[in-house]
Amino acid sequence: VSKKKILIVDDDADMRRGLGARLKAFDYEAAFAVDGVSAVSVALKERPDLILLDIGLPGGDGFLVMQRLQNLAPLIGVPIIVVSAREPSTHEKKAIAAGAVGYFQKPVDIDGLLSAIANALGVVPQRDRPLEVRDGNL
Amino acid sequence: MSPSTASMGARADAFRQQDEAVGASKAFHRHWVDGVGRDMGNVIGMATILVVDDEPTNRKLLKLQLGLRGHTVLEAESALDGLNIARAERPDLLIVDIQMPNMDGYEFARQVRSEPDICDSVIILSTGAYERGRVQPLAEALGIQFVLTKPINSQQLISFVEGALAREIQPETFAVSADFDRAHFRLVADKLTDTVAEVRGLTGRLTKLVDLSLELDVEQDLQRLLERFCRAGCDLLETEYTVIGIAARDGRSVESFVARGTGCVEGMPPPAIEGFLEQLSNARGPICLNGLDAEPISLGLPRQCGPVRQVLGVPIASRSLRHGWIYFAQKNGDTDFTAEDQQIARSLAAHVARTYENVALYVELKNQAELLEARVSDRTIELTWSHEELERSRRQQLELKDQFLANVSHELRAPLAAAHLFVRNLLDGVSGPLNPQQLHDLDVVLRNVDQLRGMIGDLLETTRSDTGLLKIARQTISITVLIGEAVASFQASAGRIALHHDVPQDLPAVFADPQRISQILNNLIDNAIKFTPPGGRITIRARLLEPERQFVCVEVADTGRGLSLHGKGLVFERMYQDQPTDDLPRGGLGLGLYICRLLVERHGGRIWAESDPGSGSTFLFTLPVMHAAITAA
Numbered sequence: 001v002s003k004k005k006i007l008i009v010d011d012d013a014d015m016r017r018g019l020g021a022r023l024k025a026f027d028y029e030a031a032f033a034v035d036g037v038s039a040v041s042v043a044l045k046e047r048p049d050l051i052l053l054d055i056g057l058p059g060g061d062g063f064l065v066m067q068r069l070q071n072l073a074p075l076i077g078v079p080i081i082v083v084s085a086r087e088p089s090t091h092e093k094k095a096i097a098a099g100a101v102g103y104f105q106k107p108v109d110i111d112g113l114l115s116a117i118a119n120a121l122g123v124v125p126q127r128d129r130p131l132e133v134r135d136g137n138l
Numbered sequence: 139m140s141p142s143t144a145s146m147g148a149r150a151d152a153f154r155q156q157d158e159a160v161g162a163s164k165a166f167h168r169h170w171v172d173g174v175g176r177d178m179g180n181v182i183g184m185a186t187i188l189v190v191d192d193e194p195t196n197r198k199l200l201k202l203q204l205g206l207r208g209h210t211v212l213e214a215e216s217a218l219d220g221l222n223i224a225r226a227e228r229p230d231l232l233i234v235d236i237q238m239p240n241m242d243g244y245e246f247a248r249q250v251r252s253e254p255d256i257c258d259s260v261i262i263l264s265t266g267a268y269e270r271g272r273v274q275p276l277a278e279a280l281g282i283q284f285v286l287t288k289p290i291n292s293q294q295l296i297s298f299v300e301g302a303l304a305r306e307i308q309p310e311t312f313a314v315s316a317d318f319d320r321a322h323f324r325l326v327a328d329k330l331t332d333t334v335a336e337v338r339g340l341t342g343r344l345t346k347l348v349d350l351s352l353e354l355d356v357e358q359d360l361q362r363l364l365e366r367f368c369r370a371g372c373d374l375l376e377t378e379y380t381v382i383g384i385a386a387r388d389g390r391s392v393e394s395f396v397a398r399g400t401g402c403v404e405g406m407p408p409p410a411i412e413g414f415l416e417q418l419s420n421a422r423g424p425i426c427l428n429g430l431d432a433e434p435i436s437l438g439l440p441r442q443c444g445p446v447r448q449v450l451g452v453p454i455a456s457r458s459l460r461h462g463w464i465y466f467a468q469k470n471g472d473t474d475f476t477a478e479d480q481q482i483a484r485s486l487a488a489h490v491a492r493t494y495e496n497v498a499l500y501v502e503l504k505n506q507a508e509l510l511e512a513r514v515s516d517r518t519i520e521l522t523w524s525h526e527e528l529e530r531s532r533r534q535q536l537e538l539k540d541q542f543l544a545n546v547s548h549e550l551r552a553p554l555a556a557a558h559l560f561v562r563n564l565l566d567g568v569s570g571p572l573n574p575q576q577l578h579d580l581d582v583v584l585r586n587v588d589q590l591r592g593m594i595g596d597l598l599e600t601t602r603s604d605t606g607l608l609k610i611a612r613q614t615i616s617i618t619v620l621i622g623e624a625v626a627s628f629q630a631s632a633g634r635i636a637l638h639h640d641v642p643q644d645l646p647a648v649f650a651d652p653q654r655i656s657q658i659l660n661n662l663i664d665n666a667i668k669f670t671p672p673g674g675r676i677t678i679r680a681r682l683l684e685p686e687r688q689f690v691c692v693e694v695a696d697t698g699r700g701l702s703l704h705g706k707g708l709v710f711e712r713m714y715q716d717q718p719t720d721d722l723p724r725g726g727l728g729l730g731l732y733i734c735r736l737l738v739e740r741h742g743g744r745i746w747a748e749s750d751p752g753s754g755s756t757f758l759f760t761l762p763v764m765h766a767a768i769t770a771a
Contacts, residue, residue: 012552012555012556014556014559014560015552015555015556015559018556018559018560018563019559021563021568021569022559022562022563022566022568025563025566025567025568056548056552084548085547085548085549085551085552085555086544086547086548087544087547087598088653089609089653090544090609105551106551106552106554106555106558107551107554107555107557107558107559107587107588107591108555108558108559110559110562110566
């Protein structure tokens with residue numbers, strides 16, 4: 001059984017590295033992209049099973065990137081989870097409406113994110129209701 | 139004595155006196171004629187003459203002429219006066235004007251003839267030359283031989299008067315002939331007929347004037363109005379032309395000029411204000427010129443009109459303002475303008491003035507109203523523009539603020555997110571195993587990172603509320619479900635604190651933003667956990683407020699240290715923190731409960747705290763139930 005591959009699209013190198021390490025520890029394979037353009041090319045090359053997308057990318061509307069990824073033929077049906085520092089009050093609904101399966105605000109509730117990833121990969125592609133979104137709390 | 143016997147006695151007395159008087163009169167005549175009268179030129183102061191005339195000028199003239207001659211002249215301004223004076227003074231001669239109001243000269247003479255005391259008075263009737271033919275038969279019927287025709291020069295007067303004085307009077311002539319009454323009646327009747335005709339003519343003209351005024355009262359166009367007046371002018375004054383000029387404000391030029399008449403007068407330039415027009419411009423009343431030979435151009439009339447022979451002009455003026463003038467030229471039949479024409483012209487001019495003022499006022503008011511309307515409309519458009527502009531810039535500003543806050547939020551959270559992630563990775567052994575001391579230290583780091591994250595959230599939320607960017611998206615929600623979710627999410631972090639909820643299942647739905655209500659619940663529960671020692675208890679309840687059933691009340695009760703009396707009132711204030719103690723973790727910015735208050739109030743509810751120091755505290759808030767919210771909206 002091959003490992004599930006997750007594409008992490010984030011302009012913050014620390015975030016990419018931290019999330020990558022975490023996912024690898026949980027037996028996922030990680031791929032990385034730093035912006036919208038590389039996200040498309042990397043996604044086409046790596047064919048990820050799931051994408052963690054930061055919609056606050058520099059030089060572009062994250063939602064546009066999301067739409068482009070969704071429209072790539074080889075990526076049809078690949079779940080996208082949005083990870084963003086932006087307020088859920090203003091962006092979560094929009095992200096879900098655009099087809100994301102989850103929305104996590106940074107700093108990420110890592111346990112919640114991991115369970116959302118597991119869910120998304122198990123029950124592909126979509127859920128009726130957004131995932132339980134809760135900031136990580138102690 | 140009865141009145142009748144008195145009058146009988148008086149009459150008998152009067153007859154006796156009459157006889158005496160006749161005798162005296164005869165004696166006087168004889169004396170006058172025989173004695174002094176032979177040499178007429180030398181008679182001085184011999185006769186007393188009564189002049190009866192309503193015209194003071196006539197009386198003065200006669201008095202002067204006869205007085206110089208040496209006669210005593212008495213004056214009476216009416217026939218009745220004359221009778222009284224005649225009775226009292228018994229003058230030798232009466233000079234009586236025929237045309238007098240009330241009682242005319244004939245009636246006067248008839249009365250004189252009927253009174254025995256004075257019936258033999260010598261009477262001279264005075265009349266205008268044109269009446270002479272009519273007067274003669276009546277005079278004869280009254281036994282009067284002397285009819286004086288005016289005008290008469292002094293010499294003629296003297297010889298006529300003294301001739302009359304010298305004439306022997308025949309007593310039978312004192313009797314009034316029966317013909318007189320018939321003739322006099324006929325005369326009076328003729329006069330009456332004339333007057334009736336005159337009145338009828340005048341009434342006709344007045345009726346026209348009234349009709350005109352009625353017609354013109356509804357006309358508001360100045361030019362048409364003036365034209366109508368001109369046509370009416372020709373009709374009323376019986377002239378070929380009527381001209382109206384309205385002067386400019388400076389009074390030196392003609393602003394509106396209308397001429398109408400039998401010949402074509404349209405398109406004539408207005409005449410210069412000089413000569414007759416200048417005179418008219420300054421006149422107070424009508425100026426009437428008959429028997430002229432004036433150049434028509436000077437009156438604004440075309441040359442084809444021929445020389446103007448009669449012109450009657452009246453200024454158009456109100457009490458204080460002069461507007462112009464109206465004049466009538468070329469009387470029909472080449473006759474002169476009469477006094478009555480002047481009266482008609484005067485009232486027509488007054489009417490033009492009044493109407494002109496009305497129209498001018500109307501036009502001014504109409505212009506004002508239109509101007510005002512235009513101004514209001516302009517201003518409305520301007521205001522709408524500036525209002526839209528303002529609204530646009532307000533929206534722009536809000537968008538900018540929102541954008542700014544989003545950026546700040548993003549920038550503050552990004553580094554925190556990385557720190558948080560790496561601490562979690564370390565804690566979870568992603569980078570290899572750690573010893574207990576290292577794990578404990580990392581817990582401290584994580585707690586502080588989380589606190590910082592919470593503060594950033596609160597700060598942004600408060601700023602958003604201050605700038606009007608706090609968004610509430612209401613929908614129908616079940617408070618029961620939200621409480622259940624909130625309690626479940628805190629179970630793990632509650633540790634040794636018992637977390638309960640007690641919510642009836644039949645609670646009505648509320649109209650609220652579910653995310654915001656969760657935020658409030660999380661804040662209150664988080665707060666309760668913070669202040670409740672291990673082994674304590676936190677209970678969340680909800681109930682419908684009776685009897686109004688308008689609000690659902692949610693309460694979060696803990697068994698913590700409770701609030702100070704001071705703190706109870708201030709705990710929802712911005713940045714308030716109740717007395718910190720060493721055994722409690724460092725608080726945040728003191729914005730959590732403040733944000734709760736903002737959110738509850740935005741939902742139309744109320745939030746408060748109940749507490750007894752030492753025995754825990756309860757935080758309560760209300761939310762409007764569905765039907766109440768709809769009614770309120």
